[in-house]
Amino acid sequence: MASEEASLRALESLMTEFFHSCTTNERKREIEELLNNFAQQTGAWRHCLFFLSNTRNEYVMMYSLTVFENLVNKMWIGVASQDKMEIRSCLPKLLLAQHKSVPYFIRNKLCKVIVDIGRQDWPMFYHDFFTNTLQLIQSPALAPLGLVMLKTTSEELACPREDLSVARKEELRKLLLEQVPTVLGLLTGILETYWDKHSVIASTPPPSPTSGESVELLGTLFQGSQYSKLLCQPMAALDNDSQQLCCLVLECLAHLFSWIPLSTSITPTLLASIFHFARFGCDLRTKAKIGSFISSNSSSSNGQLNPGVMPPTSNGGGRNGQQSEGNKVDRARLGVLAMTCVNELVSKNCVPMDFEEYLLRMFQQTFFLLQRLTRENNAHTVKSRLQELDESYLEKFTDFLRLFVSVHLRRIESSPQFPIVEFLALLFKYTFNQPTHEGYFACLDIWSVFLDFLTTKIKSRLADRESVLNRYKDALVLLLREVLNRIQFRYNQAQLEELDDETLDDDQQTEWQRYLRQSLEVVAKVMELLPSHAFSTLFPVLQENLDVYLGLQQFIVTTGTSRRLNISAENDCRRLHCSLRDLSSLLQAVGRLAEHFIGEVFAARFSDALAVVERLVEVTCYGSQTSLYDLETAVPSVLKPDLIDVHAQALAALQAYSHWLAQFYSEVHSQNQTQFINLITSAVDASSPLITAKVPEKLLLSACHLMVSITATVRPVFLVTLPAVQNIFNLITTENQTRRLPQEAHMLVCRALSNMLLLPWPNLPESEQQWQTRSSNHASLLAALTREYRILRGTVNITPRQPGLDDMKAVIKQTLPVLRDIVDSISGESTKSRQICYQSLQESVQVSLSLFPVFIQQPDVTDEMLAFFLTLFQALRVQMGVAFTGQIIHTFLSMFTREQLAASILQEGSAGCRVVQKFLKILQVVVQEPGQAFKPFLPSILSLCMEQVYPVVAERSSPDVKAEMFELLYQILHQNWRYFFKTSVLTSVQRGAAEDTMENEAQFTAAMQAFGQSFLQPDIHIFKQNLSYLESLNSKHKLYHRKLFRTSMLFHFINVLLQVLLHKSHDLLQEEITLAIYNMASVDFDAFYSAFMPEFLNGCQGVDTSQRAVLARNFKLERDLPSFTQSVQRLVNDLRYYRLCNSSLPTGTIKL
Structure with missing residues (x-):
């Protein structure tokens, strides 16, 4: 002792x-x-x-x-x-x-x-x-x-x-x-007992000013419901110990509900009890009334019942105020826990028939709570009521509504006992009184899910489309109006000013952009259901703000060279700021709706769309003519960005209607085209003056994107003849570095000009395409764009300190991205377009090839060059021809020595590394080319892959290069299967057929070993990619059935994959790995069960003979995938379990 x-x-x-x-x-x-x-x-x-x-x-x-x-x-x-x-x-x-x-x-x-x-x-x-x-x-x-x-x-x-x-x-x-x-x-009994014990039922409750409204609004929910009276009882006044005990009961229930199946064990009484406690979350956190709910002698129980939730017990009693606050938190916690229980039940998608009635009852009871949450009275508006509630409770309640709408609405909606329209009215009040932006976003998501549900329902029931729509029309109209009001500063300035419009989130958008995007998604979904109504709601609001913008011209004062906006009163500036912000949002809304005017509905909605496009053309022309972006203003930090944004959004909205313009063009091509020509001419006139380096970049890029859309989507024949377009040609093709546009804008304009000359005109036969003229114009355009680049042709060698090297690099880096972009933009077009493009580019391509060896030690330049060649190979390899393509590949293969490759790969993330990636991508394109033209290169490509690249990356992470190398390996195997196996797929799988005729066996084996080796490494992305490649080779070429694979590799692969499952190193890929094991085992189940499994179990360390026997016995000899999967999971789990047990035994233990 x-x-x-x-x-x-x-x-x-x-x-x-x-x-x-x-x-x-x-x-x-x-x-x-x-x-x-x-x-x-x-x-x-x-x-x-x-x-x-x-x-x-x-x-x-x-x-x-x-x-x-x-x-x-x-x-x-x-x-x-x-x-x-x-x-x-x-x-x-x-x-x-x-x-x-x-x-x-x-x-x-x-x-x-x-x-x-x-x-x-x-x-x-x-x-x-x-x-x-x-x-x-x-x-x-x-x-x-x-x-x-x-x-x-x-x-x-x-x-x-x-x-x-x-x-x-x-x-x-x-x-x-x-x-x-x-x-x-037992748990039901505790909840009932404590509720009944503490319920304070007044004999004559005072009349409620809202009771009539409550009964009326959701009266149909509770007809014949024995729980309606219970839910209307006064709240129980629980002392502290009782609250803590009930919290624990609800925590237990929440966890139980997470795994027990829905069944009649979850009784109506239990559900009613949970909902009693859910009401605690609806309680306002007001200080005046709180005293009546607290028993004066209540004190904390000895230790916290729930870790991390209750504050530590103090030696002295807390003051009443502190007690009240603690008590309110506990009461809200009861509500949160009760709603957690409800959400666990509602999240289950699989509902037995005998539980559907319970579900309906649960929804009825939850909507009673929703009614309480959204009830107004003299003391509280709905918003102030929701602001008073515990945030966690509101989150749980919103979660419930989301689950209800996404999982169960389809079950409940048609029930006569469920008043769906009244529910939507409550959801509307709940949504538009949310106290936080996050809460509002979450509710908008619920509406989006509902609108998707409604759209799907209508598409599946076209016969009674109108009756379904009429049922919901009022709700949709209200929703649309309110969402539009919420994005306008005119109605909602205080809240909108709070939104951050600078910091980008993970999706590369600001809080304000996210708010606007989510709102506009809802508007677009309502538009799909109620097109004419949505348009007639939105367009007048847009008109109103446009009138303010178009009226600014009268306030422009010119003195000498300066122009200023003569609006300086603080109030006027604030109102103008709000109007401009709203106009910008509404222009985005109008752009978002463009897709609802095309296709089958083009004719029906033509006049509405025409009104929008004419207005957009008018406003973009006005903005460009008056140069509002260039004005001096009283509050430059606010109004100048506003004016630029409106102009940019107007151009972007017009761009969104390019598909409508294209359909308009095809509808009128044989009729009077005046209206169409005027629209296009005005749109180009609006864009052209903005394409200059002096214009703010945001506006410049919007104008460039509009030009690209007009040239790529609409493709009017007359475009190239317009004076405004001629001006753009002159700007781009004259030698003047001082006027050069920023790189992105320059590329977009070049793409637009190239599109005009290369893309086929719609609605015209081949004979009227004027290819000859367009071809010579395109050659002139590219000659001008590549003037400086082609001068570099004579460069034979360079030294790192050579004067002018930086200038040479700058020319290469400016020219090649433009050429690459032009090629990329026509990659999916007709042969004629690609032919003309290559003719114009031919000299520049040859210059690039001659410069490549010169700049091989400059990875930033070779990166740019290979990016260009990669795009050429992807889009124009047919036009380049076999001989020249072969010359390019030969040059690359000879330049990339093993030392060169190793040095580049070892610098992960560097330009050199990117060069190797692009080189491998080019080879992927080459090996995928059908026909015999590039087959002679296969041995050297395989050799480069397996003897030069693979040894360098095998033992390093090098994820980017590895991914490309394995894709190249896969494409070699997939596209050139007969390089290794001469027999056809058909004969190889027929029973009794001659075995495979194998060629280049050593290279095939090396490739398979590389794949196998990759499964032993931690990189999960490479693992997933390579597993999918093997599975693809099996489904397309019966890889696992091939004699060489079956006899000398199959069991090794299965063993490796089982070991990966055992080590849990790639747990995210469990399903994929198990499926691959099944596909490999199914080649010969008899051999798998009789030879592989005993051998595998005998080789397993850390288990004894009897445990091996149990593992073997439990692995059922099943041949279907679900049973096999179960057996594999059981084997992995039990093998790990036995090892764990055995490793923990004291030394010297004798196992029986």
């Missing part, structure tokens, strides 16, 4: 020293080693039992419990049965004796250790484990402790970790499911 006392004091001293701020890391490591050595001793648990009974030191308690936890979870199989009995007896006694005096986290840890024992031994060796928990719950004084045990049991036994065999996991789940009705009955 004395020695144990001494050990305890020493341990306390060590623990205190370990956690002291002055202790060095070196000393901490020494203490840690001492403690680990002590814990490994046989019988250490006896000392720990003494420590737990005789110390108040929290560190010592925690350490002792960790020793027990380790013993139970890792060494239990090797503990003597007498010792196990003693531990099973002592720990629950210790818990009962000390649960009130120890901190909550110690109590919870002790509960978990006892539950871990139950996980191993219940019911065979620990038959009273669960009954003890149920008895605790039924004892008033010990109910909180019983509930902590129950929740821990649900967490640890229902979804156990992998340290159990599959058979034991299934047994535990079955045992728990048998107990569910009893447990739910």
